Amino acid sequence: MTERMITYGEAIREATAQEMARDDSVFVYGLGVDDPKGIFGTTLDLHKEFGADRNFDTPLSEDAMTGVGIGAALAGMRPIHVHQRMDFLLLCMNQLVNLAAKSNYMFSGAMPVPIVQRAVIGRSWGQGAQHSQSFHSYFMHVPGVKVFAPTTPHDVKGALVTAIRDNNPVIFMEHRMLHNTLGVVPEELYTVPFGKARILGEGEDITIVGISHAAVDSVRAKHHLAEIDISAEVIDPVSLLPLDIDTIVTSVEKTKRLLVVDVGWLNCGATSEIITQVFERLQGRCDFQAKRMGFAQSSCPTTKPLESAFFPSGKTIAQAAYELVNGSGANVWVPHAEEATEVAEFRGPF
Numbered sequence: 001m002t003e004r005m006i007t008y009g010e011a012i013r014e015a016t017a018q019e020m021a022r023d024d025s026v027f028v029y030g031l032g033v034d035d036p037k038g039i040f041g042t043t044l045d046l047h048k049e050f051g052a053d054r055n056f057d058t059p060l061s062e063d064a065m066t067g068v069g070i071g072a073a074l075a076g077m078r079p080i081h082v083h084q085r086m087d088f089l090l091l092c093m094n095q096l097v098n099l100a101a102k103s104n105y106m107f108s109g110a111m112p113v114p115i116v117q118r119a120v121i122g123r124s125w126g127q128g129a130q131h132s133q134s135f136h137s138y139f140m141h142v143p144g145v146k147v148f149a150p151t152t153p154h155d156v157k158g159a160l161v162t163a164i165r166d167n168n169p170v171i172f173m174e175h176r177m178l179h180n181t182l183g184v185v186p187e188e189l190y191t192v193p194f195g196k197a198r199i200l201g202e203g204e205d206i207t208i209v210g211i212s213h214a215a216v217d218s219v220r221a222k223h224h225l226a227e228i229d230i231s232a233e234v235i236d237p238v239s240l241l242p243l244d245i246d247t248i249v250t251s252v253e254k255t256k257r258l259l260v261v262d263v264g265w266l267n268c269g270a271t272s273e274i275i276t277q278v279f280e281r282l283q284g285r286c287d288f289q290a291k292r293m294g295f296a297q298s299s300c301p302t303t304k305p306l307e308s309a310f311f312p313s314g315k316t317i318a319q320a321a322y323e324l325v326n327g328s329g330a331n332v333w334v335p336h337a338e339e340a341t342e343v344a345e346f347r348g349p350f
Contacts, residue, residue, distance in 0.1 A: 158192030220314025
């Protein structure tokens with residue numbers, strides 16, 4: 001039997017539609033969710049299938065519309081609030097951190113807030129400083145919130161089902177370079193759990209943890225490294241809060257080297273948290289080397305050449321892993337690598 005292949009965006013759309021059909025309390029709202037493009041196809045024609053009261057566009061009022069979702073969740077609904085860019089979550093921080101995240105705690109478990117905040121991140125055609133930011137580490141800091149960052153079409157469908165059914169606010173991070181990637185996805189409903197990482201490729205010499213699209217580039221790096229006989233184990237955390245540190249620790253115990261690659265800045269970020277937790281687990285029983293990669297401490301540039309230098313790639317990840325394995329004094333090695341297809345072909349609109 002041939003396995004079914006669909007895109008990451010189609011997997012999101014399928015999970016959403018199946019949950020909306022299963023549960024009348026699920027609805028989707030946000031800027032552009034009912035437009036002809038359907039946010040990379042993820043909400044395409046849901047308003048035709050389920051009606052305009054369950055999939056509807058909103059005004060440019062992210063703070064107010066987050067309040068609408070929180071109120072609906074408190075009243076027993078399960079809203080999915082879609083943000084074309086994660087940058088817009090900055091307009092909702094008080095609602096999310098002081099209301100959504102804390103209500104259930106403050107009322108002794110009697111006031112769950114089951115709201116999903118879908119937030120798109122990532123590079124594109126030069127969207128610049130205010131439209132290319134990733135704020136997952138902000139929410140990893142907040143009790144009462146959960147954070148998903150699935151990478152594969154299979155995981156994004158199961159993770160979204162899990163997020164919709166969870167009784168806590170969930171930040172659901174999607175990289176715009178992933179929406180057109182293909183993968184095997186079962187048609188039936190299934191879940192992917194919080195707090196369980198996925199090993200995308202086994203290896204012996206170095207552990208590479210890639211967050212979101214960085215996991216795709218880490219797999220590319222693994223292939224580059226294999227050409228020079230370096231065996232890399234690639235791990236996709238999938239869930240950032242809660243975080244499956246056990247899988248990462250087990251890998252680092254084997255490889256003795258850890259490279260963590262993020263789609264965000266390094267200071268006080270997810271890379272720091274992962275390396276720190278690994279150190280706390282392994283100190284005194286296993287010596288290991290570690291390095292992290294992510295954005296430079298700068299706003300994202302607008303021009304394509306500078307943007308390409310700003311973001312880690314399969315090529316630069318492979319080079320960093322090579323230096324970690326061979327030492328900083330090793331001969332310079334530059335893998336032959338073309339620009340990633342999804343980066344070269346991306347045209348928007350979002």
